[in-house]
Amino acid sequence: MEAQLIDLARAAGAAVVTLMATDAWERTRDGVVALWRRASPARADGVRIELDAARDDLLASGEDGADDLTEQELCAEWTGRVRRLLGERPEVAAELRALLADLDTEVRDNAPHSVQMRAEASGSGRVYQAGRDQKINER
Template identity: 75%
Template sequence: MDAQLIELARAAGATVVTLMATDAWERTRDGIVSLWQRASPSRAEGVQDELEAARDDLLAARESGDELTEQELRDAWTGRVRRLLTERPDVATDLRRILVELDPEVGDAPRTVRMRAEASGSGRVYQAGRDQHITEQ
């Protein structure tokens, strides 16, 4: 599979899961379901149900502080999108358009984030390539 399609699948998985817990959820769900309706109509309804179940899992995980579930959901949706792109590479253009509509920062080009930090003694380092939530007690 083309490296650009793999990167596109990764961006889609991350964007879909990130937007599950936002006000953009309905647009996100509708956009992804419409993609499946064009590419594989017989699976579109199942994808919608899976998206709804994933959102429920994500919201419950965030409420309980379970960060691992969020990463697992990103990986799962990345895999689903990658398999769709493997079967139907022609829908990549539609997927890019949907992602740009949902998150204009995604764009067409892959992004690289490099971070480096050092801490010593009791120092702390917090880095994020996107949203970061820190709760200290």
């Protein structure tokens, strides 16, 4: 298999898993299932069920603190599924690229972000920093 198709499968696996816990999930799932329906119609309903089960696993893993490992496993699993589909039907690569381009905004908006903060206080100065919400009650 070409390196480009392997890279495409990796990008698709990561995008699908990234969007599982977002508001864009239904659109993502429907796009992936539609791709499978055209490429391998007999497996499309099973893919839909497996995508929903994977999402349930991902959401449940966030509740028990195992989300990073589960997310990595799901990325590997869906990368493999997409890679096998592309191996059987390389002509769907263009359609997959179009789907990923359509979902690109959601992927970028939902990707983990890195925040770096640096502060310095002297004397009786105070520094308050937060990567997100912060509530300060001073008396």
